[in-house]
Amino acid sequence: MIDDEPYTLYNRVSLPRYLRGVLLEQRVYVRDMEWHTKNRIDLRLETKVDQVNFDEKTVHMEPGGEISYDRLLIATGGRPNPLRAPGAEGAPYLFNFQYFDEAKGMVARIPESKVAVVLGGSFIGYELTEAFAHRGLETHWLMRGPWFLRRALDLEGGKVITLLAQDAGVHLHYDEAIDRLERSNGQLKVIGTKGFTATADMVGVGLGLTMNIDIFEGTGLETNVGVKTNEFLETNMPDVWSAGDVAEFYDVVSQRHHRMGTWDNSLNHGRHVAKNMLGAKEPYIEVPTYASGMFNSNISVMGVTTEEEPDAEAVVEVEYEPRNYKRLFFLGDKLVGAILVGKMKGRKKVLELISSRTPIEDRRKVFELLALPELPPKAPAATPE
Numbered sequence: 547m548i549d550d551e552p553y554t555l556y557n558r559v560s561l562p563r564y565l566r567g568v569l570l571e572q573r574v575y576v577r578d579m580e581w582h583t584k585n586r587i588d589l590r591l592e593t594k595v596d597q598v599n600f601d602e603k604t605v606h607m608e609p610g611g612e613i614s615y616d617r618l619l620i621a622t623g624g625r626p627n628p629l630r631a632p633g634a635e636g637a638p639y640l641f642n643f644q645y646f647d648e649a650k651g652m653v654a655r656i657p658e659s660k661v662a663v664v665l666g667g668s669f670i671g672y673e674l675t676e677a678f679a680h681r682g683l684e685t686h687w688l689m690r691g692p693w694f695l696r697r698a699l700d701l702e703g704g705k706v707i708t709l710l711a712q713d714a715g716v717h718l719h720y721d722e723a724i725d726r727l728e729r730s731n732g733q734l735k736v737i738g739t740k741g742f743t744a745t746a747d748m749v750g751v752g753l754g755l756t757m758n759i760d761i762f763e764g765t766g767l768e769t770n771v772g773v774k775t776n777e778f779l780e781t782n783m784p785d786v787w788s789a790g791d792v793a794e795f796y797d798v799v800s801q802r803h804h805r806m807g808t809w810d811n812s813l814n815h816g817r818h819v820a821k822n823m824l825g826a827k828e829p830y831i832e833v834p835t836y837a838s839g840m841f842n843s844n845i846s847v848m849g850v851t852t853e854e855e856p857d858a859e860a861v862v863e864v865e866y867e868p869r870n871y872k873r874l875f876f877l878g879d880k881l882v883g884a885i886l887v888g889k890m891k892g893r894k895k896v897l898e899l900i901s902s903r904t905p906i907e908d909r910r911k912v913f914e915l916l917a918l919p920e921l922p923p924k925a926p927a928a929t930p931e
């Protein structure tokens with residue numbers, strides 16, 4: 547197992563809670579070195595794979611040189627896109643949020659900080675904003691779009707998130723980005739594209755990921771945004787599979803190729819691909835889900851939304867008080883995805899309707915189904931005496 551980071555497996559999903567100050571550093575780790583030794587896993591940390599030869603079945607790494615493989619898994623994930631603006635390169639206190647080291651850098655800076663600026667209208671932007679606000683910093687959240695998750699939420703959904711952010715004391719700046727940064731007495735002056743200015747102690751950016759596929763250029767491995775696989779997570783190269791964020795896999799449920807940037811998907815991919823690498827040939831069938839806090843509320847994204855499938859049609863139910871929102875996505879007569887904010891009731895029913903591909907005639911009737919009480923799990927049948 548080859549990885550270029552200096553740490554044994556840690557949970558990226560725990561990083562926001564560590565940043566918020568509610569989780570100790572030690573609790574972010576999932577595995578230690580002893581576990582790998584006990585399980586006879588040769589883990590090479592701080593080691594970068596710089597070349598793969600699929601004909602010779604060899605991997606070249608630095609340090610360490612070449613090793614050969616019988617079967618290979620590519621799970622290289624993505625790296626965060628840096629802020630490209632004048633003054634950004636090498637700026638102190640400007641952070642991405644993907645790695646443990648970045649989280650540690652921010653945790654060290656927070657006690658000396660009063661004002662934070664965040665750029666990014668998706669989940670990483672949200673996590674940074676929430677953590678800074680939770681730590682009591684004056685927090686400004688900038689995003690290029692007119693509202694959070696602008697491709698998946700509509701105006702009403704955007705408004706619910708705005709209300710939740712304002713409840714948490716966050717200052718929102720829509721249709722705004724960072725034009726340039728200037729260093730000023732140990733702080734960063736942030737100048738926006740539409741008139742925003744602030745002198746910040748820290749700046750966080752969540753501008754998406756670039757998949758780590760550069761090393762496969764010219765090797766014949768089929769890639770697009772990520773590494774292309776079929777429904778078995780097999781690539782076009784013999785004895786090579788791909789999983790996790792980097793895998794652009796054929797999804798049997800939505801019947802198209804796509805990538806999922808979620809922990810659950812990566813974990814399930816890993817478990818599934820292990821079986822296939824050991825000789826099984828089972829398709830990966832799972833409705834993708836993403837669940838997260840949303841300030842003092844919750845958000846859940848399931849299946850396919852207009853982010854991935856702009857032609858999907860949607861129906862919405864919203865209650866501004868107490869900040870509940872449901873958006874259901876359809877392709878033809880099939881429910882293919884949903885976003886719930888606030889009350890999570892009906893989540894199981896949504897997943898069931900998506901995976902069973904049940905034909906639905908009256909789309910709004912689904913809201914009634916979601917409001918029904920959920921059945922408790924069946925009790926085991928009593929054994930007759």
Ligand SMILES: Cc1cc2nc3c(=O)[nH]c(=O)nc-3n(C[C@H](O)[C@H](O)[C@H](O)COP(=O)(O)OP(=O)(O)OC[C@H]3O[C@@H](n4cnc5c(N)ncnc54)[C@H](O)[C@@H]3O)c2cc1C
Pocket residue numbers: 548549550551558559560561562593594595596621622623624643644645670673758761789790791792806807808809810811812835836837838
């Ligand atoms: C702050 C944060 C919060 C998140 N919150 C959530 C959440 O609430 N819910 C959720 O579902 N998901 C969340 N995610 C996403 C989730 O963490 C990812 O989907 C998951 O970590 C992907 O796992 P992976 O193994 O595919 O890739 P990664 O975790 O990206 O791991 C890939 C590893 O490969 C290494 N690598 C890449 N190329 C090479 C090379 N050539 N040689 C050696 N090593 C290499 C990388 O450095 C990295 O260590 C969050 C992510 C972040 C950053």
